[in-house]
Amino acid sequence: MILTLTINPAIDRNLTADRLAFEDRAYITSKHDSPGGRGINASCVIHAFGAKTLALLTSGGTAGARLEAMLNCCGFPIVVVPVQNEIRTNLTISDRQGLTIKLNEHGPAMDEEEVKRVQEAVIAKLPGASWLMMCGSTPPGVPADFYARLIVEARREGVKTLLDTDGEALREGLRAHPTVVAPNQPEAERLLNTVLITRTQVAEAAARIRSLGAEAVVLSLGSQGAVASNGSGTIQAIPPPVDVVCPIGAGDALAAAFTWSMRRKGDFPDAVRWGVAAGTASARLPGVSFASLEQAEEVYKQVEVRDA
Numbered sequence: 001m002i003l004t005l006t007i008n009p010a011i012d013r014n015l016t017a018d019r020l021a022f023e024d025r026a027y028i029t030s031k032h033d034s035p036g037g038r039g040i041n042a043s044c045v046i047h048a049f050g051a052k053t054l055a056l057l058t059s060g061g062t063a064g065a066r067l068e069a070m071l072n073c074c075g076f077p078i079v080v081v082p083v084q085n086e087i088r089t090n091l092t093i094s095d096r097q098g099l100t101i102k103l104n105e106h107g108p109a110m111d112e113e114e115v116k117r118v119q120e121a122v123i124a125k126l127p128g129a130s131w132l133m134m135c136g137s138t139p140p141g142v143p144a145d146f147y148a149r150l151i152v153e154a155r156r157e158g159v160k161t162l163l164d165t166d167g168e169a170l171r172e173g174l175r176a177h178p179t180v181v182a183p184n185q186p187e188a189e190r191l192l193n194t195v196l197i198t199r200t201q202v203a204e205a206a207a208r209i210r211s212l213g214a215e216a217v218v219l220s221l222g223s224q225g226a227v228a229s230n231g232s233g234t235i236q237a238i239p240p241p242v243d244v245v246c247p248i249g250a251g252d253a254l255a256a257a258f259t260w261s262m263r264r265k266g267d268f269p270d271a272v273r274w275g276v277a278a279g280t281a282s283a284r285l286p287g288v289s290f291a292s293l294e295q296a297e298e299v300y301k302q303v304e305v306r307d308a
Contacts, residue, residue: 002130003053003054003122007057007058007136007138008136008138009087010107013089014094014287016030017093018095019099020094020099038136042133051263055077055078057079058081058087058108058110059087060108061086085110088107088108090105092246094287107139119146129157131263134151134161134173144172147173151178163182176213180217180258182219183219202308206228206229220251223244224238225276236307237303237305239279242284245285246286246289249288257277257279258271258272269305278291
């Protein structure tokens with residue numbers, strides 16, 4: 001079973017407009033709400049690919065009750081840790097040309113007791129897990145080393161870990177030596193305090209991030225695929241050109257499909273290839289949507305993997 005943690009979930013409000021233009025009006029052509037959060041998204045992909053997953057998340061307020069009701073229809077089990085404050089609502093606006101704007105709230109402040117309950121809930125589920133995916137931002141009140149603590153606990157249980165976060169939570173998590181970290185390019189640039197322009201710079205960045213403590217790094221480059229580094233070297237996975245409709249969530253699909261493939265075969269280059277295929281296939285879909293296994297496999301056949 002692949003266990004995912006979303007400590008800062010959301011209701012994702014997805015709007016599609018006819019066009020997005022600076023200082024001009026646009027008209028909304030469709031809108032819908034969906035359960036949001038990187039870990040929840042990862043569980044959706046893993047479940048769609050036919051593997052077992054358990055999504056652990058926090059929930060509070062009216063928005064939390066709506067989130068739980070939505071997740072009851074997703075087909076995979078969830079574990080909810082109640083929190084006192086209202087969970088966040090995030091806004092995604094896309095147009096027909098693929099331009100997307102995403103506006104996120106910080107999330108509800110959590111107290112020490114609530115953080116402790118989340119940690120205990122994760123630890124209780126580790127014995128039945130092969131992987132623990134810690135995904136997304138942490139809300140106010142959660143210590144920067146929270147994910148690092150869970151990485152240590154997972155290692156004690158022999159559970160592999162994937163860390164997909166940003167800022168100090170990423171920096172602290174790396175010090176705990178996760179199995180894999182999966183930053184996107186802006187997150188990697190913030191971590192290393194640099195700008196990544198060329199493929200050579202990206203490959204060097206992946207190796208530098210690995211030197212900070214991760215066993216392996218999968219650095220997502222959006223429509224350009226990914227560069228990945230482990231003990232055997234650095235590779236790049238290059239997707240075919242596609243018409244991008246909405247890129248939001250493509251990185252979550254990448255991390256999920258990578259973990260799904262590693263659990264299934266343990267072949268690192270092939271897992272990176274599957275991750276890029278799932279992310280690319282998802283970006284072709286409207287709104288925050290995730291590709292099926294069949295849609296990802298179609299792209300997988302066209303993804304090129306080579307040394308970086």
